[in-house]
Amino acid sequence: MGPNQLTATRRRLLASGAAVSAAAIGGCIGGDGGPGADGQHLDYTQEVSPDGDFDPVVTFDAYSAQIVNLVFDGLYEYDFTLKPQPKLAAGEPEEERDGQRYIVELVDGATFHNGDPVTAEDVVHTLTAPVEEETQNMPTYEMVDVENTQPVDEQTAQIDLAYPYGAFTELQLVSSIVNAEVRQNDPDAYNTDPVGSGPFTFKEWASDEYVEIERWGDYWDEPTPELESVRFEAAEDDAGRVSQILAGDTDAIATVPPDDWDNLDSENGVEVYRTESPSYMYVAFNCNEGGTTDQDVRRGVAHAFSLDEFVNQNLGESAIPLESPIPPLVDNLGWEFPMDEWAETAPGYDPDRAQELLDGAAPDDWNPTIIVPPDDIRIALGELIASRLDELGYNAEVQSLDFATLGETYVTGNADDYEMYILGWTGGPDPDVYLYNLFHEDNEGISQGHFYEGSGDFHDNILEARETVDQEQRRELYINVIDEIVEQVPVLPAYSPHNTMAAQSYVQNVQAHPAVAYNPRLVSEETNVSIEEQ
Secondary structure, eight states: OOSSSOHHHHHHTTTTTOOOOOOOOOOSSSSSGOOSSSSEEEEEESSSSOOSSTTTOOSSSHHHHHHHHSOOOSEEOOOTTTTTEEBSSSSEEEEGGGGGGEEBOTTOOOOOTTTOOHHHHHHHHHHHHHHTTEEEEEEEEBOOOOTEEEEETTTTEEBBSSOOTTTTTTTSSBBBBHHHHHHHHHHHHHHHOOOOSEEEEEEEEEETTTEEEEOOOOOOOSSOOSSSSEEEOSSSSHHHOOOOOOOTTTTTEEEOGGGHHHHHHHSSTTEEEOOOOSSEEHHHHHSSSSSSHHHHHHOOOOOOOOOOHOOOOOOOEEEEESSSSSSSHHHTTTTTOOOHHHHSSSSOOOHHHHHHHHHHOOTOOOOOOOOSSOOOOHHHHHHHHHHHHHHTTTOOEEEEEEEHHHHHHHHSSOOOOOOOOEEEOOOSSSSSHHHHHHHHHGBBBBBBOOOOOOOOTTHHHHHHHTTOOOOOHHHHHHHHHHHHHHOSSSSSEEEOOOEEEEEEEEEEEEOOOSSGGGGSOOOOSSOOOEEEEO
């Protein structure tokens, strides 16, 4: 998911879930009656302003992707169980050459907003451009054989892979298809004035203020949206979003803070929504230099505090504690990993054992730095770790860094910069998304800053699983990898947050989607959001 140089945009996504500075503008679409009072118009308050990369070839932050997925249609799209369903594709892909070639036929009649038909050329360009242009999404598509991926005819695309890749149909084929001709004519303009084939057209973007989209009256598919237009704004912090929904200044908000869940749930005129997600939050240790290069130090830190207690007290029913880097939602998609065994192996709360390990392995005058994003929950987790280390006789400093600074810092491998960092990853329905991006040596200094060297076959197993189609073989390889992660603790899995939303009661047919980039899911076969007449 990115070039060899990780930009601030990508790093901000890696810390997704935290609020950053953004203008929060009160609902002004709805006229005198506030949002929702003037027809089928929706104000939606995100946690963070989109970066402004609305070209799917380069989009990397979740908040831009939420808009992209309304303006563009995908070849396949996730349903509410995270299973890919055909959209622009006419049916399931045909697999050839032992998983190194996929033939995809397109539906008839699909068109872009400018009237151009959606063709196999568009599909080929969408899947090859990230590699050819070395965009931030390049590692996601690096298995695509650019030279041999080509149209068979106008309605049929042949996608060749450089090697078999078991997750291809679950991940890469779930891609928003771009208009190749328009994009190639002016890539910069396409990024801020995109032409898609989705149910909404892009109207306007004011950086750090708002994005507006409008219903496309000539949408090629059914159902067509009930909503006429949507305005995306961003609140600077959790309290800002909650205040807006309670004051009636917005129709719906993303991410209900755990402390406010019960209050909003009992509020007359407000409905709350929640679903499990494939998101993964973790504490990573600097294995490149400093005290945390020692496994005993890492396990000592892990024994010093209770993650279960932290999650229960700070997140309640809004998250699930983790003992492995695979969220339960992903495991339940047919992997059947030995989650119970990992829970027993993982270092649980044991202050005596923590003291013993740290006293035996920590350097003299050890005072590690813990860097965290500007997010209340992860700041609290960092402070909990620091306080427990203080009780054991070690001084730890917690630094909350803005996203750009955090992104530049956590990949240095310099112990003076950090010995621990707390970040998150929004993944998908396959373990490769987590294990390759966050643990393989190819991504050191790119999407992971722990620099864990691993055993002799650790990185080989990750790569072999990535280049294998047989799921049972992949499962066994991943079990070996995760066994080592749980035992050696280069990263301490923390929790999987649920995707949550709150909406005014007059907003009908809302349903939280497990993929954060699909929220709000405004129109699909399962739901079609509308405003009830007031």
